Amino acid sequence: MAVYTRIPGSVAVITLKNPPVNALSSTVRQAIVQSVSRAGTDPDVKAVVICGENGKFCAGADIREFSGPFRGPALVPLIDDIEASEKPVVAAIEGVALGGGLELALGCHYRIAHIKARLGLPEVTLGLLPAAGGTQRLPRLAGIPAALDLITTGRHVSAQEALKLGIVDQVTDGNARDVAVEFARKIAGQPTGPRRVSSLPIQCPANLDSLLEQTLVRIRQRARGAIAPVACVQAVRAASTLPFAQGMQREQELMAALFTSGQARALQYLHFAQRAVGKWSTPSGARWDNTKPRPVRKVAVIGLGTMGRGITVCLVRAGIPVIAVEMEEKQLEEGRRAVHGMLDRDAQRHGADPNLSLASFTINLRDLGDVDLVIEAVFEDMALKKKIFRELSSVCRPDALLCTNTSGLDVDEIASVTRRPDLVLGMHFFAPAHMMKLLEVVHGLHTSPVAVATAMDLGKKLEKVGVLVGNCPGFVGNRMLMPYTEQAYFLLEEGARPEEVDQALEEFGFAMGVFRMGDLSGLDVGWKIRMGLGLTGPTLPAGTPVRSRGGHRYSAVPDILCEKGRMGQKAGRGWYLYEKQGGRVARPDPWLQSFLEEYRSLHGIQARHIDPQEILERCLYSLINEGFHILEEGIAAAPQDIDAIYVFGYSWPRHTGGPMFYASMVGLPRVLDKLEHYHQAHPDIPRLEPSSLLRRLVASGSPPLQQWRDVIKKHRSHL
Known part of the structure; x- marks a missing residue:
């Protein structure tokens, strides 16, 4: 609903009320229409303020309505009526103004935002475009380059950035509603025509065609095969080349094509899946999501390699004190410098304090006596992990959670050396940990619901997508990755080239194919995992690699490459050839083709064309x-x-x-x-x-x- 209130000074306040984020459901839209009409016909009302209840303006459409028949008034004429009002309408933005919420605000004549508000048009992430005038009004306020960026990526901007771009007129650290009401009193009676965004001239850069084409190139690189970002560019092109009314018509045509697409269905499914994941019960039947998590006031991270550094940065970002541990002073200092550098760069990007004081460093596990939770992030070596967990079991508080960042080792075996198997579980972050969204929370045989609830709650605070999974080699993600990569190896044996396999996968939509990704990660990573699982060697007496493991075919090609020192980018050669060690430009390697021909000849494999x-x-x-x-x-729910x-x-x-x-x-x-x-x-x-x-x-x-x-x-x- 929307609550209509008259306050002294001839100002009407329309308050959106649809918790938790005041989504524009059919009921809310109907109430807005009635409230705007009431304000327009009330002779004592000279100006209007639109705000949201509970510190949130509006997060846009109610996505649940997408799957059923359309009901209630449409948003486009509603916003047009607000913009056409002869009485000034001021949007008081607190919390969020996203999607249709921002489009509603763009239809108002003035916009005042709280300093902590976030604004954006994220429809592209649902396979759609802003179809209530967002693609036509935003370029008129922020300019075409900024509008292209915001609309095609769906990214949110701060109130300060929105002010710089011209999206809002004022930023306040006070109550946005009160500031907007006072502002509305001052501008009551002023003409609204000059403030109607749809009437503003659009400033087209001289290189418009080049700008649009460059944007499309970036989209094809970033979101291979996605049609919604391309449609967004077409809609902004319409804004820049057509009168407003015709641009709106083009926006509607593009939206109609997207709305029923399979991609929109997929992205909207994913939207709900992200909110539903991980909610499952333990073997005893207890649901972790009905269990109160323990407070986590201080965390320890064991190991300051790539993963440990990223996890430490995640914790500091979330405002959680962390003590990071390395075994030797040299590695500790390298890790300290790396973490401080990452936090400094992070702070510069966001214009914030790097909070270096939240991270402390030690080489002594006995300094962890007061932590609530430990995340171990050392090498994938079971003996080493068990040694660390045995020690942690002695030095940490009896109620401290002990978590391992293992990517696939047996969590129950790790827990077996502790005195608290109920408080041991996996927290598998993905590299780079400070950037990747996923967190696999691995439930062991004895892991308690409170341990799972605490780990999942911590993941949420770190802004991760936490998914609860069972304990098996590789868990879910890496277990499924193994047959995917194995098939790629077999395809090479049968006649495909690395670049052919990668091209097919990249055209499907992956940022990198199997072989380019392998070179980037380092071929020795998978090699060590295979060695740990007993999946490498021995060779036949003549040096011919065995091509069978447990009665199944096995490709020895990646093992042989590692034995020859071809570890990927860092070595200057792997599946591809690089100009120098650490180089990023992958070129087909004639040596590899000769090697594969010899390998096939050795094993009697006839090469064939593979489409x-x-x-x-x-x-x-x-x-x-x-x-x-x-x-x-x-293993997955x-x-x-x-x-x-x-x-x-x-x-x-x-x-x-x-x-x-x-x-x-x-x-x-x-x-x-x-x-x-x-x-x-x-x-x-x-x-x-x-x-x-x-x-x-x-x-x-x-x-x-x-x-x-x-x-x-x-x-x-x-x-």
Whole structure:
């Protein structure tokens, strides 16, 4: 609803009231229409203020209404009526003005924002564009370059940045509503015509065509295959070249095409999946999300390598005191300098205090006696981790949580050396930890609901997407990654080139293909993991690599590259050749092609042409198939959990919704048929045989993804 209030001084205040974020539901829109009409016809009202209840202006449309028939007044004529008012209308922005909320404010004649308010047009993240005049009004206020940036990325801006861009007229550290009311009294009776944004001339830069083309190039690099950012550029082009009314018509046409697209469905599914992930019960039946988390006032991070540094920065950003531990003074000082440098750069970008005092450093584990939670982030070595956890169990408070950042080692084995297995769990961050959104929270056999609740709550404070998963090698993300990368190796053996595989995957929407990503991460990372799992060596007496492990085919190609010192970018050569060590420009390496020809000859493999479709199907469907195994085993609670993990942790293209949603869109029968085909063609390749859950879902008529749990529920959960 919207509450209408008359206050002294001939000002009417319209307060949006739809908790928690005052979304523009049909009821709210109807109430705004009635309130604006009432203010317009009341002779004693000379000016109007629109604000939101509970310190939030408006977060935009109620996305739940997208799936049903449209009801209530449309937003475009509502905003047009506000703008056409002869009585000045002032938007008092506190908290957020996002999407339709910002478009509502742009229809007002003046905008006053609280200093902590955030503004933006994030519709592109839902596969849409701002369709209530946002693409037409914002360029008239902020200019075309700034409007292109905000609309095509969906990023939020601070009130101060909005003031610099001309989006708001005033910023206050007081109560925005009170300031707006006082301002409204002063401008009551002034003409509104000059303040109507739709009437403002648009300033077109001389290089408009070049600017628009450069924006499209950046979009294609950043969001490969996504159609909404491209439509946003087309709408801004219309704003810059057409009269306002025609620009609005073009905006509506583009929105109509996007609204029913598969990409919009995928992105809106992901929006809700992000809010639903991780809510599952423990083996005893207790729900962690009904359990009160413990307060976390101080955290320790063990290890100041790349991961430990990033985790430390995350904690400081969140205002949580952290004590970081290294084993030797030299590494400690290197880590200290790196953390301080990251915090300084972070502060410069945001114009804030780097809070260096929140991070302290030590080489003595005995300094951790007062921490509430520990995050271990040392090398992936089980013996080392057990040694550390044995010591932590002695030096930390009995109620302190002990967390491991392992990417795939057995959490229960780590917990077994402690006196508190109920307080041990995995907190698997993704590199770089201070940038990546995903946090896999790994539930061990004995982990208590309060431990899970505390870890998930901490992840939320760190602005991570926390997903609760079960304990198995690789958990969810890395376990699914293994068949994906294995298929890429087999495709090389059969005749594909690294650049062909990468091109197919990048055209699908990944920022990097398997081989470019491997070179960036370092080929030795996967090599060490395979060695730890016993998946490397031995060789045959003649030096011929064994091509079978446990009765299944195994590619020794990546192991041989590592044995030859080809570790990727840092070595100047890996799957690709680089001009220098640490170089970033990947070039095809003639040596690798010669090596692969010798390898095939040695093993009697006849090279063949492999088309991009086979590359995609074998890589993606084997990954998806492992996802079905994970659901069947209860390692993940729902397909939404897997999709969130892959989008936020592995850069799966957002506009496809994630691997499990993508499978549902492609059609489960097609996925099953293709897996059957490739399994029969390559019976010795592991992980191509379709999972029994996939077969059961197809036999059940391929129900919608939201109903998959009904088919799964009879299986025991590992969570």
